[in-house]
Amino acid sequence: MNVDFSPAELEFQQQVRQWFADNLPADLKRKNELGKMPSRDELVAWQRKLNEQGWLAPGWPEEHGGPGWTATQRYIFDLERARAGAPIGLSMGIVMLGPVLMAFGTPEQKQTYLPRILSCDDWWCQGYSEPGSGSDLASLKTSAVPDGDSYVVNGSKIWTTYAHYANRMFCLVRTSNEGKKQAGISFLLIDMDTPGLEVRPIISIDGEHHLNEVFFTDVRVPKANLVGQEGQGWTIAKYLLTHERTTIAGVADSKVNLGILKAMAAENQSNGKPMLEDPRIRRRIAQVEIDLLALEWTNLRTLAATAAGKAPGPESSNLKLAGTAVQQAITELMVEIAGPWAWPWQTGDYVGPPELAHAVERYNFARAATIYGGSDEVQKNVLAKMMLGLK
Amino acid sequence: MNVDFSPAELEFQQQVRQWFADNLPADLKRKNELGKMPSRDELVAWQRKLNEQGWLAPGWPEEHGGPGWTATQRYIFDLERARAGAPIGLSMGIVMLGPVLMAFGTPEQKQTYLPRILSCDDWWCQGYSEPGSGSDLASLKTSAVPDGDSYVVNGSKIWTTYAHYANRMFCLVRTSNEGKKQAGISFLLIDMDTPGLEVRPIISIDGEHHLNEVFFTDVRVPKANLVGQEGQGWTIAKYLLTHERTTIAGVADSKVNLGILKAMAAENQSNGKPMLEDPRIRRRIAQVEIDLLALEWTNLRTLAATAAGKAPGPESSNLKLAGTAVQQAITELMVEIAGPWAWPWQTGDYVGPPELAHAVERYNFARAATIYGGSDEVQKNVLAKMMLGLK
Amino acid sequence: MDLTLSDEQKLIRQAVERFIRNDYSFDARKKIIGAEPGYSTAHWQTFAELGWLGVPLPEAHGGFGGALADLLQVVEPFGAGMVVEPYLPSVILAGTAIAEGGSEAQQAELLPAIADGTLIAALAHGERQSRFNPHDVQTSARREGDAYLLDGQKTVVPGAPWAQKFIVSARTAGERFDAEGIGLFVVDADAAGLQVDSYRTADGARAGNVTLQQVRVPASAALGDPAAGLTALTAALDLGLAAACGEALGAMQAVYQRTLDYVKTRKQFDVPIGSFQVIQHRLVDMFTAVESSRSMLTMLAVRFADPQERARALTATKVHLGQNARYVAQQAVQLHGGIGMTEELDIGHYFRRLTLFCLAFGSTDEQLETYAAEHI
């Protein structure tokens, strides 16, 4: 057994670490520490800087402008990204649409869209969920009816992350009501400024605007914007779900957040002593740290299997379940440390210790982790069926 | 709001307390402290003593030889019984069969059996479960086929508690395969010395012989031993399940066992100090003590509702769930205190501190609490359906 | 044994419940908290007229002289409605401090005004470093002739933006953690040298930090003995915690009921999600959590008046309700899914309110530690 990185990998790690140290803006780092979302402009500027370095799309092959990294390199990159205090960035175009276009897109679609994802000229949002569909994604109702060279789209999407920042959306639409409900779904690209498309904000319980509803009223979309075949939408969506994700467990960020948690506990007192000296707090931190260590090694085992050529399977469900549990536990402890400073709401940095003032927001937002992207309950259904063979 | 016992109830409490102090044999008390089952003879002698006092069957009305107590008196009695360190005793005849005969029995059956339950001349066991039936009790297969004045019984029962001590069994048998499976079940009384009946021991994971399998091969049972009508067995069994049980939560015994746990922690050292001084142990004891306090008051609320004339409903499922959780938590902590002394197996009192040496047995046996009498899972199904209206 | 409510208790509970149902819907509340001053002066007047503001205050001074069992009939429905009006800060915390610590004259001056709603007071005892420990007082009160000069900062004071008077804990003698030497002072909100920095709180109400720079108050502003204010402060915090537990039970019951209703109607995979067994068992666990919390609060109501029992019963209640509130709130959001994560729905607001409850007057986990150290 050998978990050491190779000399080349270690050199890579050093190179990445140095680059982040040289290039990450201090205010972006600070926002990330506080668990705050950067502005659209900040994020675009940062992602363009990453793209100049060729590192914006770690999972893309070189032919499409990616770095062509191995799974291990991508893992190392994410580790260093988090350690440096850099945000994950908005990855719908990079992580979701890019791989879809590479696998299912026409040459024109690839040529048009992939470079614009890297240059950040396009900001993509994902239109999957609908009011009422929830975890039962295949029940979606937004219709796309052919009419000449176009589809006419009617319906609505919900929980659309950063639709208010995006200029394009990839979405699942219903092109047929025949047969199995999965069979009538297609994958469509829509410009956000198309007439009849309206975005309405949803404020989350952390008080922030991350999410939106998107309404379509007779929105005309060129047929050239169909990805794959009509009715192939479900296949494409499933392709993405089982697409290998080395970082779904969020280990790198949880390690950083655990460090922030310890700093919070060291800097704040209870009964005149730093809370980090309180055995009660130490025990709870110890519990999370041990859980995170186990998660890290489950992640490494999956990575090692991938490196050894094994196709990734439903392990990502497992990693997501355990990863989100750790994320939630960390934010819950942040609230515990905050104590009375959990009361001030969205006061920014001007009232009380800033890390503490943001603790409740982080805790609230982290509740989404076990809901979105397949709830805990759905993940367990998947595991029961696929890994355990329970029907 | 008033939870004080009335002056008459307080006097009753004193009377009961004094009687136990005067009458409970020391060795019976000691066995109970260690969580050990008394022998058949010890138990019979003790129950006869209780019966002389008229207290053996707290729930029975006076006309059948019971004390005719109120629910509150029964609660007080159980409190004092546990506090004194007296065992619960074997209650199949008293708690289960007695009420059934009073409600469904013929005058002859009442006259024959009720006095013999009180005098302990009869020891009853319960034949409900069968191999394969588990929580799906209505799927039982043991058949009783009419033949002249008798039924001929074939099949087998399992998990029959203390069948090896009993001279009689009340059981559910299938008298018909027509219609709904519940409809073909009848309630039958069987002498354990009837030819064709065989008892085989089952050793539990605490190493003890509590349970048995009972096999019937052409066992002839007089038709006079049928309770109620043919096919009424399921109704009778359900009657018992919803029959009010003020003590199902086991609060009185858990309070005593919590005291034993604290004594164990006080008497045993870790790093040269009594374990009861260790904040870690104290915190875990505190958690159980608080859970038990909440349970006690849930029990009191149910009791108050009963005293106010409200018919007891599925609250007993709730009390059983919470009660068994506390019981298991206490035994689990006993094992924690035992530490290395958890290793010796069934060495009795001759190796190591006796309370500690029995800790693992108690912990093991307590696992049954969430399985028998309707598993946790079944209780939650019941509550979801009956109280929450979820189908 | 009788655990039912008295007729008087039933009447008041029904009245509060009716008010919440008719006048304090989630939408109505949203309007209140979205506008200035952040609470409804009209509602406050209603509370006064219906006698609710006097429930825990002494009969001799305009109150009802109610026991905890009476107070719970008010605060449980308040919790269900997520009432933001400063009932806890003014009536319970400041009111109890005055009633327990003040002279007859001070009580006669202040309590009737609290009870009739003309005075909103707030208890300012927390400090930057103190967390929930009322002994940890660094704010100083220095005697100067017939006056005291107060210096220091009181932080996260609920109701501060609305308070006309503050009850301020300050050290007249002794060292930082000493129980002796803490005084309670009645300070006008518009006193020279007093500044309030106000903000919204995560539960929809408002609070503030109160900075005191050379604030001069007459010696008569001290509530009782200026070196022995901790007794009254503790009494106030005790009743505050008990009432917070009552509010939490009301909120838990409400959020449980909404979740139960939701899983019966919300469909996924063509069936109500309440037909899935894991959801059913989760609801059973939530139900048990609520009922068990109710039992604990019943216990507290019975034992609260007994000085030998109060601390133990109160600590146990906080631990139990805190653990169950956390569970119920988290599961309510989880089972509602995305919609439970939004500002639009009440679920997320209950979640935030219950999150703060878990911390209030010392976190659940801190209270467990206290119980372990002092009460087993």
Place this chain on the structure above:
Amino acid sequence: MDLTLSDEQKLIRQAVERFIRNDYSFDARKKIIGAEPGYSTAHWQTFAELGWLGVPLPEAHGGFGGALADLLQVVEPFGAGMVVEPYLPSVILAGTAIAEGGSEAQQAELLPAIADGTLIAALAHGERQSRFNPHDVQTSARREGDAYLLDGQKTVVPGAPWAQKFIVSARTAGERFDAEGIGLFVVDADAAGLQVDSYRTADGARAGNVTLQQVRVPASAALGDPAAGLTALTAALDLGLAAACGEALGAMQAVYQRTLDYVKTRKQFDVPIGSFQVIQHRLVDMFTAVESSRSMLTMLAVRFADPQERARALTATKVHLGQNARYVAQQAVQLHGGIGMTEELDIGHYFRRLTLFCLAFGSTDEQLETYAAEHI
């Protein structure tokens, strides 16, 4: 990065697994533990012949010089088979103590005999009051000329009934909890004044209390420095805990697999109970618990050899495996229902074995406390 097994490791693992499958069925094991001496001398001989007894022992003295990763290939299948033969007491605990503490001569005398199975040794370090703290030594070793006189009682010594030699910790100097002044002594089981009270243990094996009354051993019986035995003792206990974790993982995997098989076939209400969603999710949680434990043990195998990392990694591993073992064992019984509560089925035996694992070398909860105090 490569977390796969070497060919050598695969070979030994397959051999041990084959042995368990063919020769160590639950019924075969039952016969062994039901008869005297309570373990199989034939199997022990097999273990020796196949080289398993030498895996962790030094190559210079008849061993294989294996790392923890090698040892795990033996003990994981042993855990799955609930092997009662004294591998842990003799090879790992006593063997490591000798290898780490003994002189070349002592190693040369004892280790080859352990490796070839002719010598069963046991490590006797626990005492009535010591729980799992190896510093807490009251047994005394008093120097008398060329000899030591040992007095005291060693309790719950695994393998004691079968041991021909004991490695006894005893105090040559210092006070009860001092790290200094503890010696390890090799004592023959038939030494005058030594008495073994044997008993069965809850996991199907055997142990004993070893009473030493004026037991005289030559000075040369001390393993290395008679005042500095704690280093070797700690090394033995460390490897013992690591191996116990490996055994536990094997047992967890086995009991999880049996439960999975059971819920697929066991019918209730006319359907396999594995079709109920709560059962399915429970199995998922068990699966996750097993896999997560495997990850932690992978971590331990990588870090164990690093003296800077060992204590932290080992403590974390015990906490994690202890918590998961408890869950898996309890749920295995729960989901098997009545039959899981019986001696007849293997489930209850896994349950008992995993219960003891949770306590072994310091309980899960004690280890969490240690991690919190020393390693965050």
